[in-house]
Amino acid sequence: MTDQxxxxxPTAPLLExxxxxxxxxxxxxxQRAVDGISFSMAEGETLAVVGESGSGxxxxxxxxxxxxPGPPECSISGQILFRGTDLLACKPxxxxxxxxxxxxxxxxxxxxxxxxxxxxxxxxAEAIRLHRPExxxxxxxxxxxxxxxxxxxxxxxWNDYPHQLSGGMQQRAMxxxxxxxxxxxxxxxxxxTALDVTIQAQIIELLRDLRTRLGMSVMLITHNFxxxxxxxxxxxxxxxxxxVEAGSVEEVLAAPRHPYTRALLACxxxxxxxxxxxATIDYAAIERELREGEGGA
Amino acid sequence: MKTLIxxxxxxxxxxxxxxxxxVSLLMSLAPGDPVTQFEMMPDVDEDYLxxxxxxxxxxxxxxxxxxxxxGQVVPFSYDPQxxxxxxxxxxxxxxxxxxxxxxxxxxxxxxxxxxTILLSLTSLLLAWLIAIPLGVLAAIYKDSVxxxxxxxxxxxxxxxxxxxxxxxxxxxxxxxGWFPIGGFTSTEYDFxxxxxxxxxIAHHLLLPTIVLGxxxxxxxxxxxxxxxxxxxxxEYVTTARAKGLSEGxxxxxxxxxxxxxxxxxxxxxxxSSILSGALLVEIVMNYPGIGQLVYDALLQQDAFVVQAAxxxxxxxxxxxxxLADVALSMNDPRIxxx
Amino acid sequence: MTDGIFRQLLRxxxxxxxxxxxxxxxxxxxxxxxxxxxxxxxxxxxxxxxPPTALFIEDxxxxxxxxxxxxxxxxxxxxxxxxxxxxxxxxxxxxxDYRLLGLVPMNRHLFVVEGPDRLYLMGSDQVGxxxxxxxxxxxxxxxxxxxxxxxxxxxxxxIVGGLAGYFGGVLDNTAMRVTEFLMAIPGLYLLLALRGxxxxxxxxxxxxxxxxxxxxFIGWSGTARIIRGMTLSLRNRQFVLAAEVMGQSSWKILxxxxxxxxxSYLIVAAxxxxxxxxxxxxxxxxxxxxxxxxxxxxxxxxxxxxxxxVFMEGYWWFLVPGLAIFVTVxxxxxxxxxxxxxxxxxxxxxxx
Numbered sequence: 001m002t003d004q005x006x007x008x009x010p011t012a013p014l015l016e017x018x019x020x021x022x023x024x025x026x027x028x029x030x031q032r033a034v035d036g037i038s039f040s041m042a043e044g045e046t047l048a049v050v051g052e053s054g055s056g057x058x059x060x061x062x063x064x065x066x067x068x069p070g071p072p073e074c075s076i077s078g079q080i081l082f083r084g085t086d087l088l089a090c091k092p093x094x095x096x097x098x099x100x101x102x103x104x105x106x107x108x109x110x111x112x113x114x115x116x117x118x119x120x121x122x123x124x125a126e127a128i129r130l131h132r133p134e135x136x137x138x139x140x141x142x143x144x145x146x147x148x149x150x151x152x153x154x155x156x157x158w159n160d161y162p163h164q165l166s167g168g169m170q171q172r173a174m175x176x177x178x179x180x181x182x183x184x185x186x187x188x189x190x191x192x193t194a195l196d197v198t199i200q201a202q203i204i205e206l207l208r209d210l211r212t213r214l215g216m217s218v219m220l221i222t223h224n225f226x227x228x229x230x231x232x233x234x235x236x237x238x239x240x241x242x243x244v245e246a247g248s249v250e251e252v253l254a255a256p257r258h259p260y261t262r263a264l265l266a267c268x269x270x271x272x273x274x275x276x277x278x279a280t281i282d283y284a285a286i287e288r289e290l291r292e293g294e295g296g297a
Numbered sequence: 298m299k300t301l302i303x304x305x306x307x308x309x310x311x312x313x314x315x316x317x318x319x320v321s322l323l324m325s326l327a328p329g330d331p332v333t334q335f336e337m338m339p340d341v342d343e344d345y346l347x348x349x350x351x352x353x354x355x356x357x358x359x360x361x362x363x364x365x366x367x368g369q370v371v372p373f374s375y376d377p378q379x380x381x382x383x384x385x386x387x388x389x390x391x392x393x394x395x396x397x398x399x400x401x402x403x404x405x406x407x408x409x410x411x412x413t414i415l416l417s418l419t420s421l422l423l424a425w426l427i428a429i430p431l432g433v434l435a436a437i438y439k440d441s442v443x444x445x446x447x448x449x450x451x452x453x454x455x456x457x458x459x460x461x462x463x464x465x466x467x468x469x470x471x472x473x474g475w476f477p478i479g480g481f482t483s484t485e486y487d488f489x490x491x492x493x494x495x496x497x498i499a500h501h502l503l504l505p506t507i508v509l510g511x512x513x514x515x516x517x518x519x520x521x522x523x524x525x526x527x528x529x530x531x532e533y534v535t536t537a538r539a540k541g542l543s544e545g546x547x548x549x550x551x552x553x554x555x556x557x558x559x560x561x562x563x564x565x566x567x568x569s570s571i572l573s574g575a576l577l578v579e580i581v582m583n584y585p586g587i588g589q590l591v592y593d594a595l596l597q598q599d600a601f602v603v604q605a606a607x608x609x610x611x612x613x614x615x616x617x618x619x620l621a622d623v624a625l626s627m628n629d630p631r632i633x634x635x
Numbered sequence: 636m637t638d639g640i641f642r643q644l645l646r647x648x649x650x651x652x653x654x655x656x657x658x659x660x661x662x663x664x665x666x667x668x669x670x671x672x673x674x675x676x677x678x679x680x681x682x683x684x685x686p687p688t689a690l691f692i693e694d695x696x697x698x699x700x701x702x703x704x705x706x707x708x709x710x711x712x713x714x715x716x717x718x719x720x721x722x723x724x725x726x727x728x729x730x731x732d733y734r735l736l737g738l739v740p741m742n743r744h745l746f747v748v749e750g751p752d753r754l755y756l757m758g759s760d761q762v763g764x765x766x767x768x769x770x771x772x773x774x775x776x777x778x779x780x781x782x783x784x785x786x787x788x789x790x791x792x793x794i795v796g797g798l799a800g801y802f803g804g805v806l807d808n809t810a811m812r813v814t815e816f817l818m819a820i821p822g823l824y825l826l827l828a829l830r831g832x833x834x835x836x837x838x839x840x841x842x843x844x845x846x847x848x849x850x851x852f853i854g855w856s857g858t859a860r861i862i863r864g865m866t867l868s869l870r871n872r873q874f875v876l877a878a879e880v881m882g883q884s885s886w887k888i889l890x891x892x893x894x895x896x897x898x899s900y901l902i903v904a905a906x907x908x909x910x911x912x913x914x915x916x917x918x919x920x921x922x923x924x925x926x927x928x929x930x931x932x933x934x935x936x937x938x939x940x941x942x943x944x945v946f947m948e949g950y951w952w953f954l955v956p957g958l959a960i961f962v963t964v965x966x967x968x969x970x971x972x973x974x975x976x977x978x979x980x981x982x983x984x985x986x987x
Contacts, residue, residue, distance in 0.1 A: 062535070065539060067535055067538055067539055092544075093543075096541045096542075096543065097541065098541070099538065099539055099540060099541035100539060100540040100541035101541060103539075104539075105535075105536070105539035107532060107535070107536060109532060112531065112532040112533065113532045113533055113535070113536045114533060114536065115533040115536070115537065115551050115554075115555070116533070116555065116629075116630070116631055117554045117555055117558075117628070117629060117630060117631075118551075118554070119630075123536075126537075126540060126542060126546075127540040127541070130540065130541055130542065131541060161630040161631070163630070163631050174536075177536070177540065178539075
């Protein structure tokens with residue numbers, strides 16, 4: 001991988017999703033998880049996808065590298081252009097060249113996302129051996145990557161099994177696996193949700209640090225607006241499979257246009273603001289507002 | 298690990314004491330004794346029978362006989378005159394004398410035990426070699442024609458009584474003449490080359506192994522399929538795919554290593570049914586193992602032989618379970634026996 | 636609760652199929668005397684190892700083909716058809732006396748041969764008994780031994796497992812050590828050792844109950860462990876604690892609160908263990924340690940197939956009882972699996 005190929009088409013976006021629709025089939029019923037969404041990401045940009053569980057944000061994230069189950073269970077249409085190549089049109093062996101190498105994934109629950117019967121080092125080595133055959137000293141590379149994600153004494157820890165690490169350390173190992181092949185895009189699917197609050201901040205700080213050091217784009221999936229500000233450049237708000245609001249973080253935070261976004265923002269507890277109880281999302285109110293909006297237009 | 302092994306071996310001692318006590322009691326409950334069969338002979342007089350009974354200690358109550366037996370069994374005699382330190386201890390166990398075979402029980406056991414162990418291991422191996430790939434394929438291609446057929450065959454194999462299958466195998470051997478009927482070796486075994494000896498034993502072992510293995514195939518296949526299906530949806534599978542690993546590596550390295558764990562536990566339990574099955578197969582197919590020995594001994598009321606054979610089966614079962622636990626702890630890093 | 640299980644069972648094709656098969660078998664067991672042309676002991680030494688007889692229709696009536704012995708060449712003795720001769724068969728005719736369900740005296744049979752020829756639908760054995768008739772009568776042993784056996788071992792299993800799980804402590808410890816002890820001996824070795832303690836000469840009924848007793852003695856430990864596990868998990872549930880606080884006796888709690896909650900599992904565990912009893916009896920009888928001649932059981936009939944003549948001459952019909960055992964066992968296995976799918980789909984308590 002040379003810099004020349006990296007900057008082949010500087011004007012084209014890194015990722016462009018067009019009219020992505022995802023349906024799940026179960027027990028003879030079809031359920032639309034993602035409904036014709038389009039968005040794009042530029043090289044080096046950080047995009048936050050915000051929404052509650054079931055809004056289709058995780059499904060969108062998994063669909064980028066075609067990690068969803070196959071056709072009878074799940075059907076995808078639209079286009080996912082990664083540096084101009086439509087990943088949805090790729091053959092299975094072609095898509096594998098993008099997984100891990102171009103797009104790295106970090107998932108929500110590190111304790112179940114890491115394979116319990118292999119050492120952390122082994123699981124990182126798998127990615128390195130697959131995508132970076134030029135690396136001769138794989139062990140040294142594992143230790144370097146573990147050091148990069150802030151695991152202390154990596155030369156001792158690389159041979160540990162996942163259950164021997166704490167939750168935060170597990171997630172760091174997970175991130176190490178994702179960045180081991182220096183992907184252009186890291187997809188972090190709720191990377192802090194399963195962790196303690198103090199650890200959450202550390203992991204976000206780590207992602208911020210890695211983003212600049214490795215020059216990656218980051219797509220952060222979260223349900224928490226609190227994480228978005230100060231981390232992301234752009235934000236997409238998803239509600240029931242659709243994008244209801246998109247724009248720069250400043251715009252959206254300062255002047256949310258969609259009632260759902262406003263409701264989500266209202267849920268963030270703020271220091272100095274005295275409230276007897278936390279706000280909850282009133283779906284009936286949102287729907288009422290949406291109907292009125294449509295009627296007005 | 299060492300504590301586990303030590304603990305299990307320690308548990309074995311009271312277990313063997315209890316089993317032997319029970320077998321002694323049961324054998325003494327049976328009407329008649331080994332000498333009874335001589336009573337029918339016209340030329341044997343009462344005094345001789347009485348003397349025989351006294352010689353064997355058969356006139357004493359069963360618990361006296363038991364403790365007498367127990368005193369003999371403990372394989373420990375100390376000889377301070379021996380040359381080296383280790384030679385001072387004699388570990389040859391004395392399991393008593395067989396009335397029927399007119400020989401030391403221990404000699405009988407030594408003769409028969411390897412055949413049973415070999416048969417159990419080969420059929421276990423056969424079962425694993427066939428069942429694991431079948432179970433994995435059935436799980437990967439769930440609900441396919443292959444899955445349905447293999448599930449049905451598994452049901453069938455689970456439901457065929459071993460002795461019926463053994464009988465069918467005998468009929469097959471008799472009709473085709475391809476396999477020897479019974480035995481562990483041919484009569485000319487002693488004159489064969491080492492390779493010839495190996496082939497001869499394999500030839501005798503093949504049919505019993507298949508008969509005993511088929512039931513195991515079915516059970517292991519079903520467990521393997523279920524475990525594989527449990528793991529195929531796990532999150533670590535998505536992680537492995539997200540790294541760009543091929544589907545083969547994901548399935549056969551990542552899922553497989555996790556799915557095999559419950560199977561190792563199950564193998565320990567399955568050992569019990571393998572030993573029971575081996576008993577029937579040995580009797581029907583006239584395979585000279587410990588199962589056939591215990592059956593013949595039972596018919597002849599040869600108490601010490603029954604005793605020793607049952608104890609051996611218990612030891613084999615416990616060691617089999619122990620081996621399974623050791624193998625499990627080696628395959629699954631989360632398991633620690635402390 | 637059990638009502639719903641039954642309805643779900645009927646809705647599944649596999650469940651329905653095996654219920655029909657087993658239902659048929661139980662009908663056969665009840666009406667064996669009516670369905671069988673001969674009694675269990677009816678022998679004919681002039682027609683031993685007779686192959687299944689042919690049938691033909693003459694004058695609008697079904698006839699049994701007549702056979703004669705021939706010496707043949709090279710010692711190849713056997714039976715030969717006598718062309719055109721035979722005896723007519725009458726349906727629902729009077730024949731030998733029997734008692735329906737052991738009570739009602741009757742002498743009607745589904746079919747009776749009128750004449751000197753004998754009808755062997757599945758051939759005859761080494762003393763010229765009709766294998767078909769013996770097979771039908773053998774159904775009684777195989778289909779009842781499982782039910783009676785599990786009834787006994789379920790009771791013991793529930794009492795021991797329930798008490799152990801409920802009271803814990805020394806009782807629990809002792810009970811579990813005993814079950815471990817029973818499980819430490821490979822099943823068939825234990826079976827043989829137990830059988831060895833009893834004499835050979837029993838009446839058929841005594842022998843039947845001896846076998847049931849031995850099999851239950853071995854079988855209760857597995858049930859006890861399952862029940863103990865379930866009782867332990869019920870033990871700290873609110874309604875049990877509430878009943879305890881209100882001063883209900885332990886027996887009453889076990890009976891009123893624990894039993895109904897574990898009942899469906901108990902049914903499934905019972906169904907799953909039925910094949911073990913059927914196979915256990917068949918194995919014992921096969922080894923000559925169970926049901927004895929002239930009584931009949933499938934295992935005993937199969938042991939007669941060990942006769943070298945059967946092998947050499949290819950008397951395949953001796954193997955039919957094996958098929959009967961197979962069909963019965965596979966039916967119970969499928970039934971057990973379907974029931975487990977309904978009651979415990981996650982296999983929390985009842986693993987394969």
